[in-house]
Amino acid sequence: MSSALHRKNASLRPQALVHGGGVSDSLTLTPIGFIRTGKQVKFQARHQPVDGAEECNVLELLPGVNFDQALQDVAGFDRVWLLWWFHRNETWRPLVLPPRGPSRRRGVFATRSPHRPNPLGMTPVRLLGVEGRRLLLGACDLVEGTPVFDVKPYVPAYDAFPEAKAGWIDEVDALVNAPPRFTVNFASLAEEQAEWLRVEHQVDFTARLQELLSRDPTPHRTRRIRKRPSGGFEIGCGAWRATFTVTAEIVTVTALETGYPLRFLIREGYEAVPDREAQLAFLTRWPETAPE
Numbered sequence: 001m002s003s004a005l006h007r008k009n010a011s012l013r014p015q016a017l018v019h020g021g022g023v024s025d026s027l028t029l030t031p032i033g034f035i036r037t038g039k040q041v042k043f044q045a046r047h048q049p050v051d052g053a054e055e056c057n058v059l060e061l062l063p064g065v066n067f068d069q070a071l072q073d074v075a076g077f078d079r080v081w082l083l084w085w086f087h088r089n090e091t092w093r094p095l096v097l098p099p100r101g102p103s104r105r106r107g108v109f110a111t112r113s114p115h116r117p118n119p120l121g122m123t124p125v126r127l128l129g130v131e132g133r134r135l136l137l138g139a140c141d142l143v144e145g146t147p148v149f150d151v152k153p154y155v156p157a158y159d160a161f162p163e164a165k166a167g168w169i170d171e172v173d174a175l176v177n178a179p180p181r182f183t184v185n186f187a188s189l190a191e192e193q194a195e196w197l198r199v200e201h202q203v204d205f206t207a208r209l210q211e212l213l214s215r216d217p218t219p220h221r222t223r224r225i226r227k228r229p230s231g232g233f234e235i236g237c238g239a240w241r242a243t244f245t246v247t248a249e250i251v252t253v254t255a256l257e258t259g260y261p262l263r264f265l266i267r268e269g270y271e272a273v274p275d276r277e278a279q280l281a282f283l284t285r286w287p288e289t290a291p292e
């Protein structure tokens, strides 16, 4: 646990809110603990927890403040809510671009985006066990070391309304569940690279590329698709990238690339970059694909 982090509070950045009445009503929150998820970078964390994913994350509550007592009776619940701090974000935006669906910004209060005026996250997680001050938790969407402010029981009778409308998210779900519009092919170089990564390094992101590109290959910031100045497009996929072209309704993945340039991969402090060894080996094998 970082004590510097513990001392930090979650108050807003000056640009975050303007109070009308001159009275600034604020609340200083202190984390009750920090979660261990092993996900060092944001793209490794899920957008929302997915049930059935085999994961065990550990929330360690702080010692010396009777939190073990506060956890009494919690073990009987299947799920708990975590209320937590998007502590890796600095700013907020009134309009945000959700990762799913068409490239269209939505009001932040109509989304679960991390870029909020009060950077608070809420996640219902499966409770696997309670050991002293440690909560063993199932799948969640928090990165390693995220400060947690509160734990509350998930009570289906209060918290679940499966028939409730979900606005633009229902519309996006309908689009996502429609048959894909684009056919995705791999050119021979991309095919060879994918096979090499699969066999030599057990890295395979081709299914994810298929899924994303067959639905909508148009540029999109949070889906990490952009037009390349040199022609064609690229998409970021975890720690990797792929270049592709689009002709009518056919997407051709032309090559794979590492997401990180060599100078980062060999720099001290970057040891935890996902697939680092595989990326270094890839750059030795295909040095011409190195990103700037």
Ligand SMILES: C[S@@+](CC[C@H](N)C(=O)[O-])C[C@H]1O[C@@H](n2cnc3c(N)ncnc32)[C@H](O)[C@@H]1O
Binding pocket: 042, 043, 045, 046, 047, 048, 049, 085, 086, 087, 088, 089, 112, 113, 114, 120, 121, 122, 123, 141, 142, 143, 146, 147
């Ligand atoms: C879309 S948000 C949803 C969070 C929460 N379930 C909610 O609805 O409030 C989940 C994303 O937040 C990001 N994230 C996770 N932990 C974070 C942290 N400590 N600081 C900033 N961003 C974080 C990750 O990119 C993750 O995919």
